[in-house]
Amino acid sequence: MTASSNMTSPMAREPRRVRSVVVLGGGTAGWMTAAALSRQFGRTVRITLLESEEIGTVGVGEATIPTIHWFNELIGLDEAAFLRETKASFKLGIEFVDWVRPGHRYFHPFGEYGVRFPGVAFHHRWMKARAEGVDLPLSAFSLATELAGQGRFAMPTGDARSILSTLGYAYHFDASLYAKHLRGLAEAAGVIRVEGRLQDVERAAESGLVTALTTQRGERIEGELFIDCSGFRALLIDGAMGGAFEDWSHWLPCDRAVAVPCARTEHTTPFTRSTARPAGWQWRIPLQHRIGNGHVFSSRFMGEDEATAMLLANLDGEALAEPRTLRFTAGTRRRAWIGNVVAIGLSSGFLEPLESTSIHLIQSGIAKLLTLFPDRDMDPMLAERYNALLGADMDNIKDFLILHYHANPGRSDPFWVERREMALPGTLVAREEQYRRSGRLMLGPEELFRDASWLAVLNGQEIVAQDYNPLADVLDSAANSTQVRQVAEVIRRAAPTLPLHDAALAAAMGG
Secondary structure: OOHHHHOOOHHHHHHHEOOEEEEEOOHHHHHHHHHHHHHHHOOOOEEEEEEOOOOOOOOOOOEOOOOHHHHHHHOOOOHHHHHHHOOOEEEOEEEEEOOOOOOOEEEEEOEOOOOOOOOOOHHHHHHHHHHOOOOOOHHHHOHHHHHHHHOEOOOOOOOOOOHHHHEOOEEEOOHHHHHHHHHHHHHHOOOEEEEOOEEEEEEOOOOOOEEEEEEOOOOEEEOOEEEEOOHHHOOOOOOOOOOOOEEOOOOOOOOEEEEEEEOOOOOOOOOEEEEEEOOEEEEEEEOOOOEEEEEEEOOOOOOHHHHHHHHHOOOOOOEOOOOEEEEOOOEEOOOOEEOOEEEOHHHHEEOOHHHOOHHHHHHHHHHHHHHOOOEOOOOHHHHHHHHHHHHHHHHHHHHHHHHHHHOOOOOOOHHHHHHHHOOOOHHHHHHHHHHHHHOOOOOOOOOOOOHHHHHHHHHHOOOOOOOOOHHHHHOOHHHHHHHHHHHHHHHHHHHHHOOEHHHHHHHHOOO
């Protein structure tokens, strides 16, 4: 027997490959999935997307986080065309207003705090300097925070010697225009769109795998792998495969959102704003042509009429449409991949858009699917791995969102008192306690939110570290304090020299 006789020949592998994928549902999740698969597989895999013009999309995911750059590069998106066609603006982070107490605000920036010195992480240098009399807040060490406050924007640079290397950015965009833009790219790459509503799901008697979808018009769409992007309805992962939903509303009780666009203001601000309300919070997302607004709230503490009136009373300009209400439950499906069905987007679970993670979770699912893409035999270990990774992603984001809610020392509304007093997940308790004691951030390598994000929210919500890494005490105190002050001074001087956001946006679009 030769060494090569044990290896499967390419001809033998070929029949095992998945050659047809069916995506159920359009919107952001469906067209992101179709665009990514068509870009990666070209025309070697037939990709069909079934959607109905009659079914509206949720479409509140208009704010993103910097991981979107990975997805845009994956599908070969042209940034200038994308900015123009989706009416996008740049986003440097999120401002949180009134979360700790009325009148309080803080900023969660994208990018890094300080600069990278050798040895101990910058925030430990800052904590040491603070303990020794340097009276500068954490925000003084974030260029993104400073730029956002001045309405300015600049692209990051790869040169580590430049303070611009510490920046990160994402986008605000019109979700329906983004889906339309992706649809154009996907269809140009060979994706077949079928108009219609789902009527029946056919499954193989023996294996239980889905074999075809039938529309209400009687059209039959066969496939080997099915992607459920049907939103909250979860028609395949729940309806056909029985994937159970794990309810997280005891931690995240907001179950409604009223959304309405309003007229834009004179200048487009380069950040999302989240303002605490008596039973939840309000978002403000600035686009080129309008401002997106929404009031996320708990129906146990506030009625829809009151929530709608509160939203309409707190707009920057005239409302451009009738308010619409969305209903949801926070939670996840521990088995988002069952058999040959993979749920991506809202069908796999939902976390309110407090930290703009909705679109990230779509692309997270897509990335994991590409890494674990199955053959026709649907190896169950691939699904098991997918579910474990996506579950960890959801758990970590869940903890990060809960952190915003429960640390609210100065709010007296019943909703906020209940949040402050609720029992927390053990994982979050451990992180908070460790940070308070030692200034350490106990993050795993796969986690979405990194040091700067946790530092911003912990400090912003007034959870303060009592100590820092002992390695910082190796540093000369005077030299460390001088260096820390110098970083803040570089940021203070650099910010006013950079372009205003609207000018930077026009330049990026080729205007």
